[in-house]
Amino acid sequence: MKNNNSILFAARHKARFALVQALYQWHLAQENISEIEIQFLTHTATKKIDKTYFSELLRNIPLHLEELQTQFTSFLDRPLKDLDPVELMILYIGTYELLYRKDIPYKVIINEALELTKTFGSVEGFKFVNGILDKVAKELRKEEKNKNSP
Numbered sequence: 400m401k402n403n404n405s406i407l408f409a410a411r412h413k414a415r416f417a418l419v420q421a422l423y424q425w426h427l428a429q430e431n432i433s434e435i436e437i438q439f440l441t442h443t444a445t446k447k448i449d450k451t452y453f454s455e456l457l458r459n460i461p462l463h464l465e466e467l468q469t470q471f472t473s474f475l476d477r478p479l480k481d482l483d484p485v486e487l488m489i490l491y492i493g494t495y496e497l498l499y500r501k502d503i504p505y506k507v508i509i510n511e512a513l514e515l516t517k518t519f520g521s522v523e524g525f526k527f528v529n530g531i532l533d534k535v536a537k538e539l540r541k542e543e544k545n546k547n548s549p
């Protein structure tokens with residue numbers, strides 16, 4: 400039998416999986432966030448996702464876009480407009496979690512971002528996302544990273 404932590408982890412993973420797709424749709428089609436949220440929650444209702452988490456990030460990432468960009472643009476090797484849209488959405492998710500979800504260990508956030516990039520991004524995109532989010536984590540989670548260093 401699964402414990403509550405593994406159930407929560409799986410539900411959050413599924414929420415992030417749907418979130419990449421929803422944010423991608425928002426980014427490219429510029430559709431209304433509320434309509435996208437309804438669409439995704441209606442179609443993913445039976446997939447045991449963490450709906451509260453999905454909604455929190457879907458609603459808040461667009462609200463904090465400039466702040467999130469500020470956290471990672473200095474680490475980019477190209478202009479923001481030249482980033483792969485999927486990898487950009489994953490950077491938004493990871494940066495949001497690093498900044499606002501201190502209850503989630505940075506290693507979990509980065510690992511989830513890598514898994515999402517391997518699923519949705521370009522072949523080598525996970526290396527790019529890993530490099531950026533690791534640098535963001537060094538800035539935003541200094542104490543946590545130092546505590547986990549050998």
